Amino acid sequence: MEAVVGLLVMLLGVSHGVETYCDGRQDGAQCYGALGGTVVLQLMDNASEIFKYQWYKNKTTIILHGRKDTIVYNMMKDRSVFTPSNGTFKINNLSRTDGAEYTLHIFDSNAYDLGQRTLQLSIQAPVSSVLLDSECLSQGEMRVSCSSEGADSPQYSWTLDGHTLTDAQLLSGNKETNNITLKQDVSGRLVCSVRNHISSVSKEEKISTCGFIFINCTLPDGTNISQWVFSANNTLCIDPTTTPTMITDTTSFNVDNSLLVCGLRAAVVLSLLVGIAIYFAWKKKKYNEVETSTRPRIKDHPENSFSMVEL
Structure with a gap:
């Protein structure tokens, strides 16, 4: 299984060129290397000043044996280089099996053990990619999840507009986990960063409120x-x-508005009818006045009548 993982890492190129450095001159140093990558371990200052040295893996398997500037034995010579002048041991194409405890023994010319130092080497797959997924919840909250590919022991961190998320912006979740829930009024440039000891990748997404x-x-x-x-x-x-x-209730408003329109229409019609009635009454009055003025007047005295004159 480890061989398959290592092959996939190399094919994907996610760890190609990843080189880490660790100072192993302090006893108990914790060192990390990228799966498929390279690690440079500082074992000593200058091997030419040491009469004899031996480097063991898990206290039983000897990896390196040398005398001053001379390398007597290197079990990993096909993918490692030891430089006596600066005391560094470089391992290429790291695999899971390279993770172990390593112990350095130093001897004087009398084969006396001058002391030993140990270091712990851990191999991790680097972060290859980061995905962000967000969704709006029923009350306007926003759930955001951050997922990473390939990383061993990933650690998460969040920022909003360049600042670390605060508890006041979070409805639930921890800003150091991969799933958080933001409050309804939170918006801006959200960044999720995923890292481990040998790599770090970030993903940014512009988020807005859910309309609440x-x-x-x-x-x-x-x-x-x-x-x-x-x-x-x-x-x-x-x-x-x-x-x-x-x-205001829109139904009642529409009913009142309709009644008002009907009332205005009725008032207009009634005004027209009254106007017409007044016009015809005035017209009739004028007609009667004209008719009366053109009718011949009969004198009151009979002696002045036409009959009397004729006789």
């Missing part, structure tokens, strides 16, 4: 409403930033 607003209002019946609601469907408060009045 916080309302705080009191209804006419005295009921207080204080909650997050979806802005586009909000029918509870007109202005969620202040104590608002209720939105």
Whole structure:
């Protein structure tokens, strides 16, 4: 299985060129190497000043044996290089089996052991890629998950607009885990960083709020409403930033508006009818006056009548 993993790492090229350094001159040093990569271990200052030295793996298997500038034996010579002048041991194409405890023994010319130092070498697969996935929850919160490929012992960290996430911005989760839930009003440039001891990769995503607003209002019946609601469907408060009045029922408004229009139309029709009636009454009066003025007048005295004159 380890061979398959190592082959995949090399094929993908995720660890190609990854080189780490560790100072093993201090007893108990903890060193890390990238799977498929290279590690440079500082075992001593200058091997030419040491009469004899031996380097063991897990206290039983001898890896390196030398005398001053002369390398007597190197079990890993096909993929390692020891440089006596600076005391560094470089291992290429690291595999899982290279992870172990290594012990250096130093001897004087009388074969007396002058002391020993140990170091622990751990092999980790580097972070190859990072994926971010976000989704809006029912109350406007945003759940964000960060996943990494290939990394051994990954550690996560989050920043928003260049600053570490605070507890005030998190609804749940820890800013050092791969799953967090952001509060409803959080937006900006969100970055998830995944790292281990031999690599680090970050992924950035621009996030915005899920369209929710916080309302705080009191209804006419005295009921207080204080909650997050979806802005586009909000029918509870007109202005969620202040104590608002209720939105008028649109059905009643339409009915009242229709009655008003009908009333105005009836008033116009009635005005027209009254106007027409007044016009015709005036017309009739004028006609009667004209007719009376053109009719021949009969004198009151009979002696002045036409009959009397004829006789």
